Amino acid sequence: MIRVGLIGAGFIGRNHFNQYEKLTDRAKVVALCDADADRRAGDWSKVGGNLADAQGTKRDLGNIKPYTDWRELVADPEVDMVDICVPTYLHREITVAALQAGKHVLCEKPMALKVEDCNEMIAAAKGPAKFMVAQCIRFWPEYVWLKKVVDSGEYGPLRALHLRRHSSLPTYALNNWISSPEKSGGAILDLHVHDVDYALYLLGKPKSVFAAGYQRTGGGIDRVYASWQYPSNVVLQLEAFWDMPPGFPFNMGFTAAFEKASVHWDCAQGVPLKVYVMGEEPKTPEMPAEDGYFGEICHFLDCIEKNVKPSITTPEESRDAVALALAEQKSVLTGKPVEIN
Ligand SMILES: NC(=O)c1ccc[n+]([C@@H]2O[C@H](COP(=O)([O-])OP(=O)(O)OC[C@H]3O[C@@H](n4cnc5c(N)ncnc54)[C@H](O)[C@@H]3O)[C@@H](O)[C@H]2O)c1
Known part of the structure; x- marks a missing residue:
């Protein structure tokens, strides 16, 4: 079972949460961080987006650990994989910190705002932890x-x-x-x-x-x-x-x-x-x-389970994009x- 720490419960974070709910035999969200108190508590009624969410707007997060500071989630030894769904300007810093803490990282697109930032993220992924940018298309x-x-x-x-x-x-x-x-x-x-x-x-x-x-x-x-x-x-x-x-x-x-x-x-x-x-x-x-x-998350879970690098999309390709x-x-x-x- 891959234990997931989700950072950002906005439009795309809520969507990723829904995907994990379909994959309960393989992954489980154990920690959730959002700067907004309502979202941290599972009240997603003010979350918007360009694709509908049929799952409802208020979730019982049960014993999922709420975090205000992403640094604490990244340091949590019970988290195996960090799923980064925060605004783009935060992708580099959180990805690098999570990879350095030995976590597998799925980060939303675009990888970062600058090519140099992407290269820094790639350099941080040299260890055994897997890293993929969520190129859903x-x-x-x-x-x-x-x-x-x-x-x-x-x-x-x-x-x-x-x-x-x-x-x-x-x-x-x-x-x-x-x-x-x-x-x-x-x-x-x-x-x-x-x-x-x-x-x-x-x-x-x-x-x-x-x-x-x-x-x-x-x-x-x-x-x-x-x-x-x-x-x-x-x-x-x-x-x-x-x-x-x-x-x-x-x-x-x-x-x-x-x-x-x-x-x-x-x-x-x-x-x-x-x-x-x-x-x-x-x-x-x-x-x-x-x-x-669903497909991108399944591929990333496959890679963690089989201990292989993501192949359908690589961080270098996301940097090139x-x-x-x-x-x-x-x-x-x-x-x-x-x-x-
Ligand atoms: N793959 C896709 O189709 C797709 C669709 C939408 C967004 N995205 C990407 O996902 C990322 C997030 O976009 P969104 O539309 O979900 O935005 P959003 O504003 O709906 O959600 C972002 C969430 O991050 C939280 N947040 C902001 N700063 C934080 C911090 N320092 N610590 C913890 N939480 C923090 C906010 O409170 C908010 O709930 C962006 O990079 C965007 O480009 C991808």
């Missing part, structure tokens, strides 16, 4: 399916791919930390990094990136349209924005054109992923019921393409 059924189809060549080579992520301004975050770019990195790091990481997973590093966008709220980039250049000439476009009016539904999706088929999916439409092949009826491949949050997102930001701010090494 690599585990999300539709994206897992697309990766399989690209790798297998079932529909011939990929010619073009459009990755999308859309939202209204995420004002639900406690104290609105997400609207401060020095805390969240703005939409490029907070929202768009999901697709940046997925594009790296699918196609590797590009030769260069070019991006356009603008800053409208709080100084961060709220909207980005990027294209990445590859020697193979595959066309890759990525777009993300969070400056839509309140009530605009959260959307993630993609359109892929292969030599022999095209694929389209948008989660906000409620229409399942469809495959279009010339001369045939559109096909709807069956998807697993569990989402990427931060670097690529920052390269796009540089392109937005300079109006010029940025070479990638």
Whole structure:
């Protein structure tokens, strides 16, 4: 049984808590830290988010140990694994401290706000403890399916791919930390990094990136349209924005054109992923019921149980996603393409 200490019981911390409740034969939350007294006590009625939680808003935390200071949770000998779900600007410090204390660490995305911080986290993970950044999209059924189809060549080579992520301004975050770019990195790091990481997973590093966008709220980039250049000439476009009016539904999706088929999916439409092949009826491949949050946590628990390093996503790849997102930001701010090494 892996004993988990959860730090941060906001939108994503509550979600991770729900996943552990489905995995009671493998993991158990034994400690929970949040700076907010209500959340620490299991009152999650003021927790917001862009995906619904059907689990209810008040939880009986039973004998889960409440901590006000994450340092005390990290020092708790009864905690084997620390799950970090606090605002992004805290990821580096808590990850490094937890790894140095010998705990396994699952840290939310984006890994950190700067590449140097990511490197510090990677350096702290040289011991036997496992470390993974929670890149849920690599585990999300539709994206897992697309990766399989690209790798297998079932529909011939990929010619073009459009990755999308859309939202209204995420004002639900406690104290609105997400609207401060020095805390969240703005939409490029907070929202768009999901697709940046997925594009790296699918196609590797590009030769260069070019991006356009603008800053409208709080100084961060709220909207980005990027294209990445590859020697193979595959066309890759990525777009993300969070400056839509309140009530605009959260959307993630993609359109892929292969030599022999095209694929389209948008989660906000409620229409399942469809495959279009010339001369045939559109096909709807069956998807697993569990989402990427469940998948990422299962993979991390597997790695701890089998004493192997995470392989579906590595900390070095999460660092590269931060670097690529920052390269796009540089392109937005300079109006010029940025070479990638
Ligand atoms: N994978 C995803 O799809 C996804 C979705 C949302 C957020 N995230 C990431 O998860 C992280 C948290 O985002 P969120 O939306 O859950 O934010 P949130 O504001 O809803 O929750 C953050 C929680 O951390 C607590 N906290 C803040 N400082 C603390 C401290 N020093 N010690 C203890 N607790 C502290 C807050 O009280 C709050 O309850 C961010 O890095 C964000 O980018 C990932």
